[in-house]
Amino acid sequence: SILEFTDNAFVLNGFSKLFAMTGWRLGYIIAPRDFVRPLQKLQQNFFISASSVSQWAAIAALRDAQKDVERMRKIYNERRVFLVSRLKELGFGLATEPRGAFYVFANAKHLSSNSYDLAFDILEKAHVGVAPGIDFGKNGEGFLRFSYANSMENLQEGLRRIEKYLQAR
Known part of the structure; x- marks a missing residue:
């Protein structure tokens, strides 16, 4: 636990991404004892x-899903490496590569x-959904x-x- 290293930490997390349990609405917090x-x-x-069904599912995930989590991490990492590489090939800039x-x-x-x-325009012409950066704040524009x-x-x-879309521009 993080609290072994500091008594000043709070960790807020959930099961949605790590255990592919979106929709179960489960989370937890690790906090100093006084809080x-x-x-x-x-x-x-x-x-x-x-x-109670969600709670039992969370217990099962914590006890039994580590191999599945590792397999998913490997698969997501392969996809991440591929996507980053292709986006760079297509001329998109990346300030940083994602790590999570x-x-x-x-x-x-x-x-x-x-x-x-x-x-x-990409959705309409290439039939690929991407999210506009502006949706994440004014600094996301562009x-x-x-x-x-x-x-x-x-x-x-x-x-x-997307490559075909860019070539047609």
């Missing part, structure tokens, strides 16, 4: 408890100053967010379509 009771009071007054989640935030300012219009939470085959096809 446990105040946090319990907040939880009791602001959040409805998770269903399953998204790449790519600079598309050379294509358009309006990320919303660009994302919509960027597009690509997800690699799909099969390698679909990523390859999506990037082939």
Whole structure:
């Protein structure tokens, strides 16, 4: 636990991404002992408890899913490496390569100053969904967010379509 190294840390996390349990609405917090009771009071007054089925699923995930998690990490890493490489080949800039989640935030300012219009144009003409950077704040303008939470085959096809879209511009 992080609290072995410092008594000043809070860790807030969930099961959605790590265990592929989106929709189960499960999370947890690791906190210094002095904060446990105040946090319990907040939880009791602001959040409805998770269903017993969700809680049992979380226990099973924690006990039995480590091999699955490692397999998923390997697969996501392969997709990440592929997507980053292809985006660079297609001329997108990356300030940093992602180390978590399953998204790449790519600079598309050379294509358009309006990320919303660009994302919509890609959707309309290439039939590939990307998120406009402006959706993540004003500093995201000119960027597009690509997800690699799909099969390698679909990523390859999506990037082939984006390449064709870029060639037609």
